[in-house]
Amino acid sequence: MDHLPSWLLTQTAVHAHRLVADGLGAVGARGYHYRLLRSLLADGPASQATLGRRTGIHLSDLVGTLNELEADGYVGRSPDPADRRRNVITVTEAGRERAAELAARVEGIQDELLEPLDADERARLVALLGRVLRHHQDRTGPAAALRPGAGS
Amino acid sequence: MDHLPSWLLTQTAVHAHRLVADGLGAVGARGYHYRLLRSLLADGPASQATLGRRTGIHLSDLVGTLNELEADGYVGRSPDPADRRRNVITVTEAGRERAAELAARVEGIQDELLEPLDADERARLVALLGRVLRHHQDRTGPAAALRPGAGS
DNA sequence: AGCCTAACATTGGACGGGCTAACGTTAGAG
DNA sequence: CTCTAACGTTAGCCCGTCCAATGTTAGGCT
Structure with a gap:
């Protein structure tokens, strides 16, 4: 068991995931939050659909996660005037700070x-x-x- | 994002997990089944508690998983005469074959x-x-x- | 103009792996 | 003989991933 690459990989990932989840959870965040803020800051505002493609987060999960981020004032959701199907997601100033906070935590975890x-x-x-x-x-x-x- | 070790690790693990889950799922099994059969064959029969310690599977999850394995006739659950708190889990002949089948599949997946x-x-x-x-x-x-x- | 397809956002649900909390039973040490 | 601790079981939560179904809007085709 303990030499199977797939085993090593998934088990190590469990620890990595726990470290990250704990680190982010300590400030009330989780992986998806970080991923989304990162993507928005790195590649600019986007509709939920494109955001999903960029981050690999499922559209159905994006809805709830963005609700959380929006409720905390980290992102804004505004209908795209050019295409009323779309919501354009933008990062607020608070979201910028939040992203920096999360990035710092995640960075520190890599060392651990x-x-x-x-x-x-x-x-x-x-x-x-x-x-x-x-x-x-x-x-x-x-x-x-x-x-x-x-x-x- | 794409250079963070934790990200690389967890994402690669996602793929590894999917490969294994698909491979085992194709014959109606999942990771826990393989882990348990492996441990039982490698280290002998054991109570559920010790089995949990050996495999890292939580006791609460063991119950259901052993139910499945037992229902399929791969393991036997018999009360330990020496300690009536314990269930001694043993592998049946069918379980032996099953373990070999799963091992072969898992082995093949490593290459992929x-x-x-x-x-x-x-x-x-x-x-x-x-x-x-x-x-x-x-x-x-x-x-x-x-x-x-x-x-x- | 009209229709039809595809993209978009949303909801509700599922699943696998890992976990916590609670409960009744049984062993074993004091 | 009591009290603690281990054991098995049930129920339920969390996170990340994914599927199916719904309603809306855009845009291409005719």
């Missing part, structure tokens, strides 16, 4: 997570994981993004 | 998961993950196992 590894090893691990991840994203990721026209 | 990596890189990844995992297991694992008397 990789504590037993030195800088070189960390880089190697990141590189290896990156390759595996990209490989599988290329198989299922884009397909999911273009879901409707996937088959063609 | 690590496809973009050569043998050397796979070994390195496994080694790095193993170290990180052990590090965190030593911090939270035993504490969880000894939960009741943890503080003392």
Whole structure:
């Protein structure tokens, strides 16, 4: 059991996830909040649909998460005048600060997570994981993004 | 986002998990089934409590999972004559075959998961993950196992 | 103009893995 | 003989992921 790559990966991820969830949970946030704020700041305001594509968060989950962020005043939801189907999501000033706060916490957690590894090893691990991840994203990721026209 | 170790780890784990879940799901099994059968064959029959400690599966989840395995005739649940609090879990012959079936599937999936990596890189990844995992297991694992008397 | 398809936002639900809390039973130590 | 602790079970929560169905709006095709 303890040498199966899939086991190692998922179990280590459990710990990583717990660290992050605890770190964010301590200030009343969770992963989705961070992901969304990040994406909004990095790539600008967007409709919920495009936001979902950018972050990989399901549309149905976006609704609730944005409700939370909106309730706390971190994002604004305004109907797109050019296309009334869309809600344009923007980050407020408070959201900017919130993003910085969460980013700092998440950043600090990386160190805790990789504590037993030195800088070189960390880089190697990141590189290896990156390759595996990209490989599988290329198989299922884009397909999911273009879901409707996937088959063609 | 795409360089944070915790992100890489959890996202890659999502893919790994999906591969395993699909592979096992195709024959009506899931991760817990495999874990339990493995542990029972490797380390022998055990009570549910010790089984939980060995596999890291929560006692409350064990109940249902063992119900499933028992219903399919893969394990037997018999009260321990020496300690009537305990249920001794044993693997049936069908369970042995089932374990082999699941092991084969899981084994095959490792290749799919690590496809973009050569043998050397796979070994390195496994080694790095193993170290990180052990590090965190030593911090939270035993504490969880000894939960009741943890503080003392 | 009209229709029909597709994109959009939303709701309600499911699932798997991990967890907590509570309860009754049984062992075993004091 | 009592009191503590381990055991099994049930019920339920959380987070992240995903599916199905609904109603609305845009836009292409005819």
